[in-house]
Amino acid sequence: MGTFHHDKHQLHGITVVVDTDGPEVWVGRCDDMDDERLILLDADAHRDGDDGRSKDEWVARAAQLGVWARHRRVVLPRDRVTSVRPLGEL
Numbered sequence: 585m586g587t588f589h590h591d592k593h594q595l596h597g598i599t600v601v602v603d604t605d606g607p608e609v610w611v612g613r614c615d616d617m618d619d620e621r622l623i624l625l626d627a628d629a630h631r632d633g634d635d636g637r638s639k640d641e642w643v644a645r646a647a648q649l650g651v652w653a654r655h656r657r658v659v660l661p662r663d664r665v666t667s668v669r670p671l672g673e674l
Contacts, residue, residue, distance in 0.1 A: 626653035
């Protein structure tokens with residue numbers, strides 16, 4: 585499982601899917617996560633319905649083909665995050 589660092593979350597270095605309480609879903613490499621924020625590196629996002637795809641359809645495609653790293657670093661507030669799971673588990 586990911587790169588081990590004593591001061592980082594256990595998902596550090598793992599590519600994850602982050603669903604939010606809004607229309608966005610993110611895929612990126614987890615840098616760190618705590619009670620207040622989740623930090624993704626080399627991430628991309630999808631808004632439900634964009635390009636005619638639901639969140640689930642976009643994530644399924646990302647699991648097959650990967651994503652473009654459109655955002656070098658993203659900080660998401662944890663109170664907006666509804667789930668975090670490794671992309672490799674899909």
